[in-house]
Amino acid sequence: MPDRSVLSKLWGVSLLWGGNYVASAYLLREFSPILLSFSRLVVMSLFLIAVALVNRSMRRPTKREWLLLLYAGITGTLINQLFYFTGLQHSTAGNAALIVALSPIMTTMLARVFLKEVITGRKLTGSVLALAGVICIVLYGGKSLGISLGDIYLLLATLGMSVSLLFIRKLTTGMSSYEVTIYATVIGTILMSPAVGYESLAGQAQWSHHAASWLLLAGVAVIGQGLAGFWWNKGIAVAGPSVSAMFMNIPPFVAIVVSHFVLGDPIRAAQIGGGVLILAGVALANWRPRPRPRAKGQEAVGL
Secondary structure, three states: OOOOOHHHHHHHHHHHHHHHHHHHHHHOOOOHHHHHHHHHHHHHHHHHHHHHHHHHHOOOOHHHHHHHHHHHHHHHHHHHHHHHHHHHHHOOHHHHHHHHHOOHHHHHHHHHHOOOOOOOHOOOOOHHHHHHOOOOEEEOOOOOOOOOHHHHHHHHHHHHHHHHHHHHHOOOOOOOOHHHHHHHHHHHHHHHHHHHHHHHOOOOOOOOOOHHHHHHHHHHHHHHHHHHHHHHHHHHHHHHHHHHHHHOOOHHHHHHHHHHOOOOOOOOOHHHHHHHHHHHHHHHHOOOOOOOOOOOOOOOOOO
């Protein structure tokens, strides 16, 4: 049984990540999407760099690793963040959380195409269930039947995240996930500079004049992303990926409930039904049966 403090941190991560969607949707009322994304990434990058300097545990990547980090930064930070905040501006925090929950399934399908990984019948069934959930949310999650532009952007954001996980998978064979996170986040932040510059030149940049909003932005970046990320990695290391993965089912429904009470977003049947299908599909695709215990007196035979 994992330590209670670790389980408490995993609960904390679930609540923080669910609240992040709502906080981001709230901040979009006072910030333009690209400026909000860039500002949050700058704060998070500074936090991660400070942690790296204190720990002094970073190493210089090889040329091949720099290239993979560039690809991870483009897909997982630049593309993901641009489409995420633009999509969230035209959708709801609940829909965003549910669509992003599709990422493990997308990664599985992409790994089959590009990395030639085998897809079992269980993973295929889970993928179909999750896809049905997304279709339910996208088509029936709005005020009327139809496809929301915001939900399409959120799907593209999730696709960017899923592609980045393929590069991260290759990177973590020689680098720690801690190092990959810091390098990829900083690279993606730098790459987003032209986008925020264009938004400013086009006269579309908008920012809050209230200190409370900037404090909320910093809190989302440092606590909701940076600190929660460290807690999540700790949970995986101690409790294991199977136990930690169960907590990923919580953020979407936290986002739906909190956004209802904080932002006044309606809770729609399509969101609940689609969310259940997505999470059931993800759980089925990632479920692994426990190994059967050996009978007494049974010994392993070496060949």
